[in-house]
Amino acid sequence: MSNNAQSSETDFLYTLASNGRFDRIADYVASNEALAVRYGAAGILTEFASDLKTAATTELRKKLINAVLEEPDDRVRARVVEALLYIDESILDTLVTKIAADREPTPTDSPHPLLLVEWLGSDSVELRLLAVAGLGDVGTPSMIPKLSSACSDTDRRVRERALKELGRIGNPRCVEEVADCLDSDIASIRHEAAKTLGEINTRGAIDRLRPAGRRDEDDELRRIALDQLGTFPSSDVINTLTDGVTDEDPEIRQAAASSLMELISSASFEESHTIREEVAEEIEALNEDVVPAFVTLFTDTHRTTIRRNTAWLLGRIGDNREEVVDHLLDALSDDDFTTSQIAASSLARIGGRDIEDRLEEFIEDHPEGSGTRTRAEFVLTQITEGEGGLVLERTVEYIHVSEPDDYTRQKRAETEPAIDKIGSEDTTGEAAAEETESATTETESG
Known part of the structure; x- marks a missing residue:
């Protein structure tokens, strides 16, 4: 068919588009009309994409989704997928789900997921994009090489989606x-790519990601890598993260500070003490004042384990500046008992x-016998008697306990009652230790 003949066959579709009748055009896409009409109708939907997005009703979306599933010609299908992506990019996931459904026939004679593999080699960007999303949903090891090859696709969207799917699968074969x-x-x-390497989270992936944590030419890449x-x-x-804490960009500083505390929180019990000490020593060796970054983290985070470890670190690297003391004093009444203990230490x-x-002022402002006042009185006693460093070293044992029952019982037999008395509503040592153990267990298991 000549281009002129095809044009005359589809001219009426432009009139429909000019009048905003996209529902009628969608009917032609999903009809049994000639290929030229279906192809032309789908093309007009992409040509009027901005108007289509505004006019797209739920019914119109359903028609186009059905057209993708039932259309016999891949060229028409690709144009319909393109139109749907203009309306809402998340529709891609809806298409993946429907194509994979056992109750639905695949759009061609090829079974799922072979159909997706075929589309991965298509000249159409939209079908390759749909293939990559679908292969990631399959998620089997045999899909990894195919998704890895898509990381070098000529289209940006296909490469981005391939990376996202590889991160979701988390298989190290694609590092x-x-x-x-x-x-x-x-x-x-x-x-x-940086997010994907972090999600794969093997030593090989992290080794490839570490240099990105120092790349000054892309601040966002550096922030993601540090995260x-x-x-x-x-x-x-640790060295990469401590370098980030001294960066001029406040977002990079906070990402690095948060990751250092995350590093301690995510370490196994056997490694946590070593990592915690290395972090503290590296920060103490810095020539720049990084305390404000950790004060900000302590006040902004809602994660209990991060607050606990940051409260401990402030005792190592902090001084008696007002912002440090104020926030640690506030933490004496923290809802998490262990955080309040560590703040006291x-x-x-x-x-x-x-x-x-x-x-002394703080104590006067809180009722006698309250847990907050008892903790403040404990701190005052430790300062005047010079035992603060010893108490902090012992308190750190309660920050990260994966299996606390036997360990806590053992430590209680070895440790003086001082830690237990850092104030609970019931100020006996037994009650304080039991509450500490319970809070730590709930946080780590949750």
């Missing part, structure tokens, strides 16, 4: 292909006459 994308000229590809590095419990990433370690004066 090299994903890491290569860190050098892409397109920022969104670099950023998605992800904290999820891998290894001292190998950190205040005791910092010590100093200024804190003594603040504590």
